[in-house]
Amino acid sequence: MLTFKESCIGVMKLSKPPVNSLNLEYLTEFNIAIEKLENDKSCRGVIITSALPKIFSAGLDILEMYQPNTDRLRQFWTQVQQLWINLYGSQVATVAAINGHAPAGGCLVSLSCDYRIMAPNYTIGLNETQLGIVAPFWFSDTITNTIGFRKAERALQLGYMFTTDEAKACGLIDKIVPPDQIMAVAHEEMKKMFAVPDFARQITKNQCRKQFIDKLHAKRDADTDNFVNFITKDSIQKAMGKYLESLKKRKSG
Numbered sequence: 001m002l003t004f005k006e007s008c009i010g011v012m013k014l015s016k017p018p019v020n021s022l023n024l025e026y027l028t029e030f031n032i033a034i035e036k037l038e039n040d041k042s043c044r045g046v047i048i049t050s051a052l053p054k055i056f057s058a059g060l061d062i063l064e065m066y067q068p069n070t071d072r073l074r075q076f077w078t079q080v081q082q083l084w085i086n087l088y089g090s091q092v093a094t095v096a097a098i099n100g101h102a103p104a105g106g107c108l109v110s111l112s113c114d115y116r117i118m119a120p121n122y123t124i125g126l127n128e129t130q131l132g133i134v135a136p137f138w139f140s141d142t143i144t145n146t147i148g149f150r151k152a153e154r155a156l157q158l159g160y161m162f163t164t165d166e167a168k169a170c171g172l173i174d175k176i177v178p179p180d181q182i183m184a185v186a187h188e189e190m191k192k193m194f195a196v197p198d199f200a201r202q203i204t205k206n207q208c209r210k211q212f213i214d215k216l217h218a219k220r221d222a223d224t225d226n227f228v229n230f231i232t233k234d235s236i237q238k239a240m241g242k243y244l245e246s247l248k249k250r251k252s253g
Ligand SMILES: CC/C=C\C/C=C\CCC/C=C/CC(=O)SCCNC(=O)CCNC(=O)[C@H](O)C(C)(C)COP(=O)(O)OP(=O)(O)OC[C@H]1O[C@@H](n2cnc3c(N)ncnc32)[C@H](O)[C@@H]1OP(=O)(O)O
Pocket: 018, 019, 021, 055, 057, 058, 059, 060, 061, 062, 063, 101, 103, 104, 105, 106, 127, 128, 131, 133, 134, 135, 136, 226, 227, 230, 231, 247, 248, 251
């Protein structure tokens, strides 16, 4: 993770080649970095983007979920939950500068921010069902809160990956920006949020989001148990093995 501060704005650049997949170590690093910025009194905003060309993040590292060690799988999921709690509940203003593909967990990271700008000709969405897995309730709450129930239900069932244009049309992202302007526009959007007194913006954000974060807090252990039980099922392992094979075939084909 490349993290630096530009005045009162923290910039986090995901930099885990080849595709910024989120494994246990990287999620832990991500959480530490966001918590550090959150606790820095001089930091009012965070921009999350990718240091890699063409990929914002490939989402959760599928290898963490394929033929897993159960203890590690539990730690992994705890870090995924924590990342969502940290980002969705963040008191600083957050902008996702989506400069590449953003499937599944990559989409969730961006949906957890306050504002999303995206470069053209990429794809974004919660494609979990295409892997034969199911987005948990807090993933679906987050997309529903962004694009509304009907569109979210349809997109979740299909595991639909939106083009940048489609994402803009349904409100999954807020603005389409050429890649060379994405950081400049992220700063402009941040300034708009800074024009509102921080405490008023923060209380409003809490009013909108707190109930969803509280829901996960209340069910956190059960959510981890569900995840581990679900992922370790033979049928789910088979589906994930097939998906991994298809990724490799697509590469060679
Ligand atoms: C009832 C419910 C109860 C409980 C809940 C249950 C389940 C919980 C659900 C868990 C949620 C999961 C969310 C996720 O994030 S799952 C991950 C989904 N991600 C994807 O599907 C992305 C797949 N990747 C791609 O589409 C492409 O790789 C991408 C467009 C990102 C990049 O394409 P490009 O052509 O540039 O690169 P590739 O050649 O495809 O990939 C390079 C190598 O990287 C490997 N790879 C890609 N993505 C991942 C990944 N997510 N994890 C691990 N590895 C990944 C790919 O296989 C290539 O590897 P090599 O062949 O080079 O070894």
